[in-house]
């Protein structure tokens with residue numbers, strides 16, 4: 001093999017590596033559960049069947065600390081010890097077949113009781129997954145965080161019908177086709193604008209609300225809702241009519257209120 005051929009074969013290997021990397025499904029977030037096997041919010045693979053769809057999803061059926069729950073009888077606890085350090089991030093919108101998700105750039109975090117968790121992504125559910133005293137909201141936003149040990153902390157924001165939300169407007173404008181990701185690198189967003197003025201929140205120990213329904217997720221749901229306009233709700237519902245898991249039994253768990 002002469003040096004020119006060697007050079008060419010290196011080029012071919014590099015090209016193949018790029019093709020494999022591009023086709024690889026690995027970088028897509030596992031958090032939202034878009035790994036095989038299939039699951040859905042309706043039809044034969046609806047939430048009551050999730051635990052039967054795969055051994056990996058067993059906790060969806062057998063778990064005792066599942067989410068979402070109806071938040072009631074909350075016990076007054078320590079004052080709010082939650083603080084946000086959200087930086088801006090390029091807008092990366094993923095339409096993953098279950099929800100609209102925005103992947104967040106590294107470097108933003110929430111600190112809860114002195115424990116720091118990095119913001120990974122946020123996504124939306126309609127109607128809300130949690131209820132507060134038996135009442136659901138039009139939608140619910142989940143800001144998903146993870147600490148260095150891999151523990152998840154999700155901050156939930158109830159979205160009630162009212163004034164339009166300008167950040168949601170930007171996200172909705174950039175929704176790609178199902179299964180696709182839209183990277184808008186020249187548009188910076190900041191999730192701080194999703195946070196209500198009052199930092200009072202409910203906390204409890206729960207799970208992912210999508211398969212594999214893993215437990216050990218620290219849930220923090222703001223008492224004060226944010227608003228979303230009717231048009232914005234309808235625009236989301238054109239993509240996902242319903243993407244909310246039904247309420248799960250609270251069992252012996254305590255819900256705490258911090259304010």
Ligand SMILES: [Zn+2]
Nearest residue numbers: 123125142209
């Ligand atoms: Zn969620």
